Amino acid sequence: MKSQKFWAWLVFALGAAYFIIPLAATFEFSLRMRRGEYSFDAYASVFSDPQFAASFTYSVIVGLFTIVVGILVVVPAVYFVRLRMPWLRPFMEFVTLLPLVIPALVLVYGYIRLYGSSSLIPFTGSVFGTNILLTCAYVTLAMPYMYRAVDNGMRTIDIGTLTEAAQIMGANQLQIIGKIILPNILVAILSGAFLTFAIVIGEFTIASLLNRPAFGPYLVGIGTNRAYEPAALAIISFIITWGAMGMINVLGRFAPRTSARTD
Amino acid sequence: MPAFLEVQNLVKSFGSNTVVKGVNFAFDKGEFISLLGPSGCGKTTILRMIAGFERPTSGAIRVDGDDITHLKPNQRKLGMVFQAYALFPNMTVGENIAFGLKIAGMPADQRRARVDEMLKLIGLPGFEKRYPYEMSGGQQQRVALARAIAPKPRLLLLDEPLSALDAKIRVSLREEIRAIQRDLGITTVFVTHDQEEAMSISDRIVVMNAGNIEQLGAAHDIYNRPATRFVATFVGQLNTLPAGLLPGATGERAIRPELISLAPRPETDLTLTGTIADLHFLGSVQRLRVDVGGTLLNIDTFNNQTKPLQRGDTVTLHLAQKDLLTLGA
Known part of the structure; x- marks a missing residue:
């Protein structure tokens, strides 16, 4: 019994060390900008760089659009597949996993070929078009997470009967999705949204190849040119990502209990 | 007087499987009708066709003279109570009851008055701020009933509304449903597989088996003068x-x-x-x-x-x- 506990703790400690030691080392290094003493100079330098604020703001805005577009695409799709075409679900599962299998590099080269300035739909011909293309790419990248979150959310409610109950009282399809389905899977959607946000904030490949001033390329640029700032930035983006993850947990706890009692 | 609810030659097939085989019936306004039969007899399918959730293969459904056969469920002005309550979990009891009224465009103050009236009717005054998960099954089902009748539907459809409840509540709630139905004079179609339930509550009973009507009549007739062997053995002991x-x-x-x-x-x-x-x-x-x-x-x-x-x-x-x-x- 006691030795079992010892081994369990040992495995846990090894696992934790694997994550914590590099993080602690990075943090320690980020504090050593001033010679001979610890300081937050690296952080001050990061925050005073106007490019930091600009690229971060850009990524946050793209992230928000990605979330909105993702919800608009995924929620009705999952709803109608579950309600009307349940036989399509295995296919949906497969399709939504593709972004995890296909490298982002392949995706973005495909985009550039298809939507390049000499193509029929020259998205990359203008800054605005490229922003749209970037958002669409992020919606695709986040699809596996958004789809699973929304699908799990819908599993917990009886969408068939709730839909019929609303229909018989005169509600149309739009009212049903907006007033019944969406509010009942809000927590699931939020967890999908924060995952999406975390992905968009750190994404490098697509933003870089589409030449957009996003946070990912900025991180990489700093990393190649400076010594202490990249460590500080790594810690900052860790905090942002963890904050997003933490929000999922917090919201899950504070969400109203929506599951119906059946006794 | 023409019939209020009329079903004519109603047929429903799923692929090669015909579950409702040319059913006819006509009922008067204010009647409480039960569709009674074993599972798979087609009773629920008939109810779902009246509601508009299933499209009849052929035949017609008329309510108060209107042919509703091809209308969408949200155009039929019917009320329905489901076996699984189907209250909207994100809404309070008051919001649930007001849902149909809101969709119909009733002003807020009238809605509030109607919700209060409904809560009194079902014996749950003061419950409007509660959420469905805070209530027992019997209470939830009463709220579902209030929600269904609040917009004054032409027809009330009850799809085995008591099946998920325990025995004691089942009996008291069915008496309550019957009393409310009588008070409001609302024509009601009740689907059940429980013959005691059907006999205790209905004006007339449609006994169904394998997609056909075996007998249609008052509980007394069906019990004492069963038309077929199936009715005699399905209804009561023999x-x-x-x-x-x-x-x-x-x-x-x-x-x-x-x-x-x-x-x-x-x-x-x-x-x-x-x-x-x-x-x-x-x-x-x-x-x-x-x-x-x-x-x-x-x-x-x-x-x-x-x-x-x-x-x-x-x-x-x-x-x-x-x-x-x-x-x-």
Whole structure:
């Protein structure tokens, strides 16, 4: 019994060390900008760089659009597949996993070929078009997470009967999705949204190849040119990502209990 | 007076499987109708076609003279209560009841008044701020009923609304549903597989089997004059007396357990002798199984304090010729 506990703790400690030691080392290094003493100079330098604020703001805005577009695409799709075409679900599962299998590099080269300035739909011909293309790419990248979150959310409610109950009282399809389905899977959607946000904030490949001033390329640029700032930035983006993850947990706890009692 | 709810030659097939095979019925305004039958008999499919959730393969459905066969569910102005309550979990009780009114565009102050009125009607005044998960199954189902009738639907559809509840609440809620229905005079179609439930609550019952109507009538008629063998055996308990058991009977006969007694009555004109094979004391009623020449008969007698019966006792059974049923096909 006691030795079992010892081994369990040992495995846990090894696992934790694997994550914590590099993080602690990075943090320690980020504090050593001033010679001979610890300081937050690296952080001050990061925050005073106007490019930091600009690229971060850009990524946050793209992230928000990605979330909105993702919800608009995924929620009705999952709803109608579950309600009307349940036989399509295995296919949906497969399709939504593709972004995890296909490298982002392949995706973005495909985009550039298809939507390049000499193509029929020259998205990359203008800054605005490229922003749209970037958002669409992020919606695709986040699809596996958004789809699973929304699908799990819908599993917990009886969408068939709730839909019929609303229909018989005169509600149309739009009212049903907006007033019944969406509010009942809000927590699931939020967890999908924060995952999406975390992905968009750190994404490098697509933003870089589409030449957009996003946070990912900025991180990489700093990393190649400076010594202490990249460590500080790594810690900052860790905090942002963890904050997003933490929000999922917090919201899950504070969400109203929506599951119906059946006794 | 033309019928209020009329179903004509209604057929529903799923692929090659025909679950409703040309059903016809017509009911008056304010009637409480039960569709009764075993699972898979097509009763729920008929209700879902009336609601508009299933499209009939052929046939017509008319409510108050309007042909609603091809209308969408949200155009039919009907109310429905589901087995699984189906309250909107994100809304309070008040918001649930007001949902249909809001969709119909009723102003907020009128909505509030109507919600209060409904909550009083179902005996849950002051519950409007509660969420469905904070309530018991019986309370949730009453809210579902209030939600269904709040917009004053032309027809109330009840899809086995009591099946998920426990026995005690089932009985009290069905009485409550019936009282409310009578008060409002709302034409109601109730689907159930429970014959006791159907008989206790309905003006008329449609007994269904394998997609066809076996018999349509008041509970009293269906129980006492079953039209088919299926109705006789599905509704209530029945003893089958093989040919030869009764003197002078040419074929098989059947009789209800409560029409056989251990003492002669003015109308009894037949007797049988048997031994008690088993007995169950149910309080006010005593249920006996009596072996008559190898045939086991169920007999219900009222509790009798004078002499307790024992297994193995020989008893004389008294029955009346007029109570015997001849079962058709």
